[in-house]
Amino acid sequence: MPKRDDINSVLVIGSGPIVIGQAAEFDYSGTQACRVLRAEGVRVILVNPNPATIMTDPGFADATYVEPITPEVIESIIVKEKPDAVLPTLGGQTALNAAIALHDAGILDKHGVELIGAKVDAIRKGEDRQLFKDLVIEAGADVARSHVATTLEQAKEFALDLGYPLVVRPSFTMGGLGSGFAYTEEDLVRIVTQGLHDSPTTEVLLEESILGWKEYELELMRDTADNTVVVCSIENVDPVGVHTGDSITVAPALTLTDREYQKLRDIGIDIIRAVGVDTGGCNIQFAVDPADGRVIVIEMNPRVSRSSALASKATGFPIAKIAAKLAIGYRLDEIPNDITKVTPASFEPTLDYVVVKVPRFAFEKFPAADPTLTTTMKSVGEAMAIGRNYTTALQKALRSLEKRGSSFHWGDESRSVDELLEEASVPTDGRIVLVQQALRKGASIEQAFEATKIDPWFLDQIVLINEVAERIAGADALDTDTLLLAKDHGFSDAQIGQLRGFGEADAREVRHILGVRPVFKTVDTCAGEFPALTPYHYSSYDLETEVAPSDRRKVVILGSGPNRIGQGVEFDYSCVHASFALSEAGYETIMINCNPETVSTDYDTSDRLYFEPLTLEDVLEVIHAESQSGELVGVVVQLGGQTALGLAKGLEAAGVPILGTTPDAIDLAEERGQFAAILDGAGLLAPRNGTATELAGAVQVAEQIGYPVLVRPSFVLGGRGMEIVYDTPSLVDYFARIEDQGIVGPTHPLLVDRFLDDAIEIDVDALYDGTELYVGGVMEHIEEAGIHSGDSSCTLPPVTLGRAEVDRVRTATRAIAEGVGVRGLLNVQFAVAAGVLYVLEANPRASRTVPFVSKALGIPLAKAASRIMVGDSIRDLVAEGLLPEVDGSRVPLDAPVAVKEAVLPFHRFRTREGIMVDSVLGPEMRSTGEVMGIDRDFPRAFAKSQLAAYGGMPLSGRVFVSVSDRDKRAIILPVLRMQQLGYDLVATEGTAEVLRRNGIGADVVLKYSEKEGEDATSVVELIHRGEIDVVVNTPSGRSARADGYEIRAAAVAADIPLFTTIAELSAAVASLDVNDGGFEVTSLQEYARRRAGEVAE
């Protein structure tokens, strides 16, 4: 059946903020869907409150609603836009749950809107554990023995039948949230209690353990004519027990015979049919008993998933794009294969290479968290690598992580085989390196298999890598044969250098002298059977290169690598924009990146895509290959975060032209002495500060400038290692903790700043072309200085700054841009304390807020920056119409207010004792994503941001208040207002006293530490029992935060609003008045029209 003619407009639901388990991959899939639908002439309406995404660019939909994903808000959009259909299968679990809610509330029926992509029935069958189980059995497949429990007592009973260990999985949660292994009844109680809470249907599934089995995934697509294809098979190197998002995975499956693979395929097809997915894709996970091949179906997702994004990048088969076409009626055989252009999409890709994905974790951000990997996903990003064999793909993927110690190494290893195996028996971040060390020290494959249950084939590949390492180390000379052998197994120049006892640069020089260079192969979906017309390349030390010559002017854009806290999808946004802008300006754009979740690694985004690690070696080789024809104008390094920026010096040294701000200028901003000179010259102040490379120096600086001090390592993103230190013992403790992270040293000094208490923090994103400054936006933080800007909420335009202050900020920004020598983007952070403006730091690169600013004010900062980098002036860009005439420093009074709010992952992490990690905010960034609320004034915008971030404040209920002494003065007004609005108040004794003296009645409740005896009730128990609806708790200065911690942990576990700063509470209270009247929804396009109207007047 061709395209349906009754669907002329579609509402696409996005996935909301980036959270663990639901990340940038849904921007990739949603963006594809929007592009496809528009290309098909469908009017696209989009709802997604995540400003950091490409999909929410006004250019990708006809009406873009950066609004919360709630049934009420979506109904408002439906009423306003009257779409023919809603497409929820490309926005992850969030969109699917929203679709079910819309259906259950009768909203779809009421407005005559059809759900496309997946029917409600199919969604339920896929997600409801029991329904799914029945259906799998009906399909003739096997399932783990299991029971559904709705109470803890039931769960205990079933556990007797199943025996320990057993698996607990809550229904309808994403990313495996709340699931885990129970080895004892104690574990069971803890996991089931939490699981029942997390599940929207208060259900958990208890299941027999299949720990240690082999795990596989299939990505399937099916159309209305029942044509079904398996796009990709994925094998988990880490066996069952580790969430697939946290596993090292490989595509295609490498340890299945055809008979076993076809069995999985048959079961998969039976299931997709039985579930009734008939216009889209699904992902099915299998466990296979390595001893006898018994197959168990673990789960299926009737939607585009993280794995389907990976599968799309791994195969060149764009699942989301095809899913969108199927949703509007096309059949698979009516859709052409993008890569070959001549063959249809109704086929199964075949690979002549191997793809390995490795997860990127952020345990360093949560030092108290238990780093054991379980069935609850904990990784925050991933890197993918393509190689002609597994060893190459694995080694490339590991070095793509850009994390110390993540690659295999052959240096000293003091641990014994037994110790290494013992450690490796628990899955953790970096286990693969432990296995490599164990095998290197003589562990047998059998021993390593016993410890890890990793398939012997994968273990032997590590043995092979170790053997090659020995050959490299033992060769008489580093000759061509040795180099070719090393390179054919993915060894980097750095590893080769290490094995030969010299540096990476020397290894590279030898290699280049011997002419050992990689060729670039093509991802073509068909293993070379048909010519590929899409230049999607990866490196290989093989014979024949497939890079087509081109006589165009080329620009290379370096992406930002795997997502991590502090460097996420925002940077990908900027890279993608640069690619679009430069392509429009006539350049051939060449993207290098290794993050499979992103839009930048969509082969549609740039003229050429190289899926390669972002290391100096790998980037230089791409540049070499592209330098064989045409003219390389230069490389864009300032948009890909610290990853790309970190390569600038090396590239420059190798003679590669860097576009925009020079590497020296980049250093200038980080180098304290020179930067201070620039500030001095401009008459600007910085907090008193100094630098140190070791503890003694740091103590000296701190005592000189006075505590509290803010310490942070230079050259890091996301406030890595950044803390407020109140005294010398804490500083000693700080050094002890960061010692082995290698983030402070002679070349990377620690910056020590006087910490400004009670300051307002301001963020500015601006463009500078050498003569003119163009402010993108001035953002005012809602939390006071000291909270990392990435975790802080902020408002644009600022709502409490006067014109004079904004003017001072603008002047200061200009002076810094000029002094540093910026060509392109600049982000400056200021603080205003007691009326004095301080410069906190300046970064001559794209910041995290670039997409937020672009959406809030309609200023395409990244596009403009990329044009400035290739030599255009701001004046040109204004004349051309790319930039609005008036910059973002002066926003008209009737312009909307946009609020950015951070989304934090605390509920994913527990300590080894099973308690939530502390959720207090600080100078080290820990948020994974953000949302934006936009409306006519600050309270409304703020309310929307809260609704989008965590569901918003309850409109009534019981509020618990406990604040530190320094906050007691500030607490009175907001708490009074809450009482007036009808909330009940409880407080700890000290806080209650202050409130009562101010005429606010509050019941006293015990602190956790005041509790005597098991039966006493402290606030922690009240929270656990669900008797508290909002928690206000600010940490008390330097002292241990034990009480506060227990309270915050309980609040996170109970998933209730938690305020750890008064500023945020005050904003929330201010927004309460506007909360109940429902929201007005306005698309970005409408805002743009209003702005244009203003200009015209």
Added chain:
Amino acid sequence: MTETPTTVDEQAPAAAIDLTRAVLVLEDGTRYEGRAYGARGRTLGEAVFATGMTGYQETLTDPSYAGQIVLMTAPHIGNTGMNDEDMESARIWVAGFVVRDPSRVVSNFRSQRSLDDDLAAAGVVGISGIDTRAVTRHIRSLGAMRAGVFSGEEAHLSPGEQLDLVQSGEQMTGRNLSGAVSTGERYTLPATGERVGSVAVLDLGVKTSTLNYLAERGFDVHVLPQTVTVDDVLALEPDALFFSNGPGDPSASERHVELLRSALRAGLPYFGICFGNQLLGRALGFDTYKLPFGHRGINQPVLDRATGRVEITAHNHGFAVAAPTDAVSESSQGFGRVEVSHVDLNDDVVEGLNCLDIPAFSVQYHPESAAGPHDANYLFDRFRDMVIANRTTDDSQEAGK
């Protein structure tokens, strides 16, 4: 096996020569140097590539690959070893084997032997460690061609000598290989499903899976040597006739075509797979031709024109039937109307023939898969149903007499 000119070194290697070397030489003079794999020595054949990511054991033991040097585009081969269950015939048939990264270990619960050992034992000369994608692209651009793999001492022949040997090899066009792969003796497999009748299978290189599926559908399966006559076939009084897959050029098998025509005239229901499709095509009066580089893989989209359904299918063919795909045509040999029932969506090649006036159909691809998806397995049901329907018709005609 005389058709695959393989010689295997039997002497202990001379000390001075590097016996780990191997070279793949194509008839246009292109050379790819790599490492010796499998048996050492020299082999000549037609270089083709197969794109399946699973199923190397089924590929190796598929008689249709006789006379061919098979290159696997998937880099890792041998990971799951070899076992007795997945053999598609009693032995390995390929003339030579080209892989990028042979597995060093075997990991699978069903594995009984390693692939290396089986290749060496079967005397299959192979090569590893070459840029298999470059070779694939070369063959894709220039077409399947004669080739040779030279390893061990043979690798040290001069390039000129090696090329001469390759160019003196037999062309696949015009080559009849049925004699090399067919069973020497007739044998019978009893029906394993509810018995429907019996089928005479002309073994032109038949695969075990095909025989098993026929038996499962209720047929006693009489497997006949390719040398039988139509009288031999009819003497068995089978309910149907089946021509299997197999190697070689269908235009060099006129005797089998004649046999088929006689059987069809005798009213015997017919099902053919692969070579059996090409022979039906020729029997009906169509021509066959050599594809530039053939279809060899397990991901080919085939459209069943009757249902509009697309099935993902296993292919292994270098030749195809030239029949009009836009309309029903008339058999020039007097068998009535014929339609092209299936086409490959990648390149519109004829993938199936259906006779509208006689009980006969065939497909170019492999419904028995092995290796490959099971999407087309329903064709065995279609065959059984056709045989049953035909018998009912016969019975009613009998009754009417």
